[in-house]
Amino acid sequence: MTSNNPPDHKAISALRIERPQNLRELVQDAMREAILDLRFAPGERLVERTLCAQLGVSRTVVREVLRFLEAEGLVEITPTGPAVTRIKPEEAEQIYEIRMLLEGMAAAACAEHATRADLKILKQAIDDLGTARDTGDARLSMKATARFYQHVFAVSQKTVAWKVVESLYVRINTLRAMTIRLSNRPTISVGEMKRIYAAIAAGDPEAARAAAVAHVQEASAAAQRTFAELEAAAAEDRPLTKENLS
Amino acid sequence: MTSNNPPDHKAISALRIERPQNLRELVQDAMREAILDLRFAPGERLVERTLCAQLGVSRTVVREVLRFLEAEGLVEITPTGPAVTRIKPEEAEQIYEIRMLLEGMAAAACAEHATRADLKILKQAIDDLGTARDTGDARLSMKATARFYQHVFAVSQKTVAWKVVESLYVRINTLRAMTIRLSNRPTISVGEMKRIYAAIAAGDPEAARAAAVAHVQEASAAAQRTFAELEAAAAEDRPLTKENLS
DNA sequence: CATGATAGTATGGTATACCATAATAGAACA
DNA sequence: TGTTCTATTATGGTATACCATACTATCATG
Secondary structure, eight states: OOOOSOOOHHHHHHTOOOOOOOHHHHHHHHHHHHHHTTSSOTTOBOOHHHHHHHHTOOHHHHHHHHHHHHHHTSEEEETTEEEEOOOOHHHHHHHHHHHHHHHHHHHHHHHHHOOHHHHHHHHHHHHHHHHHHHTTOHHHHHHHHHHHHHHHHHHTTOHHHHHHHHHHHHHHHHHHHHHHHHHOOOSOOHHHHHHHHHHHHTTOHHHHHHHHHHHHHHHHHHHHHHHHHHHHHHHTTOOOOSGGGO | OOOOSOOOHHHHHHTOOOOOOOHHHHHHHHHHHHHHTTSSOTTOBOOHHHHHHHHTSOHHHHHHHHHHHHHHTSEEEETTEEEEOOOOHHHHHHHHHHHHHHHHHHHHHHHHHOOHHHHHHHHHHHHHHHHHHHTTOHHHHHHHHHHHHHHHHHHTTOHHHHHHHHHHHHHHHHHHHHHHHHHOOOSOOHHHHHHHHHHHHTTOHHHHHHHHHHHHHHHHHHHHHHHHHHHHHHHTTOOOOHHHHO
């Protein structure tokens, strides 16, 4: 019963063992999430030994993670040590500008290439976004949005651009979280996302691009409003910190 | 002789002490340069203890640097450990596509905002590029080019986009270095760079954008040729490694 | 009260030790 | 000769120790 056929590569892939995440990976995920959730405020010092105690790991792991987050732009090294990056208005504006270019490009390409199966996945993400919006669940809104865009970039085969956009997202996500805290105002417009989806479904690249750009423009305007509110608060001598954000 | 004037902030800034680079920073620079110079080939395993011996530092420093380079995309973690990232043709294509958008945008904005002093700096970089080209010095060519672009992005106040483009550059720089090795063919066209400069100097944003895009398109075509040559070499069962690249 | 000196503590930078797992080499066996 | 087993070495993951410097609190002095 010996067979001369080469091994079935699909069968071998199905047997592939998923390696458990090591401590470094776990801490990386935890730290990124904590920063995005504003559990560490922008500008807050990240003291290694304190993080060790909070996370229950050694300084080695903490330091390696800080290096990674530093390269990602979530953490900056100040003269007194690592701190959560503080995003400036000019930087945020630039980030939205780049997103307009890249998301517009991806939406247009997606409109050209999406299959029925793709549209189904995109629709599901939009529906999930609507549900999350109705229940006021900001975290789920963000996840549904990310899922939508991740798929748009995947369909249009622009994985590198997605990596770039994703890294820009994490840098402005603290700003979005602050917007929500300040105003209890959602930062994701379901209507705009629906317009992007509709243009993609209609196979209209230019409409998809325009809808994606308009959506980012609106997000940019919301961010400017947040900065204005932050400045007003600072001028009243009550800067917003981690404590008074909750 | 006591003065009631507040301290002169400019004078204080002039006294600011420049901190010496720590080991980690030094190793980071050294490793990045070594990767870009093809002293480590794409795909080559980066064994920590070997790097420690070569660099004369402890594993702590090496590991932290690897984390940073990993986040930058220069290093990937394989199941057997860290290795220099191997760039695929589809990725390179996407990188050039993003560069077209971002460099086009920056060139157009630079054409709108450049002062006489800016043009002088840009011209100097172009002249230096010409000199480096004439003397066949590829490293100086790359440096002059980087200086040109860094200033274009600075004038157009797109520092975030420059950070993105810079990180994309380091990922394709190994490809450029390979192109030079394979063909002794320069990858930077002085003529194209001059056209970008001329359009900026003429204050013509659309011409600047078009010239910048054309330049990236030419670089992309050169990269595809390099990949074709790498594939041909592999098909002849003589894959290009660090040894036979020199 | 302001300033300077001193001691103690906190913190980042770096090296080293320990451990688990993977990889390799060599020996034994069919 | 090919396969299996065992011992050894290599390697990454993680913790801990040590050191230099920065920061803070306290005390002494003018």
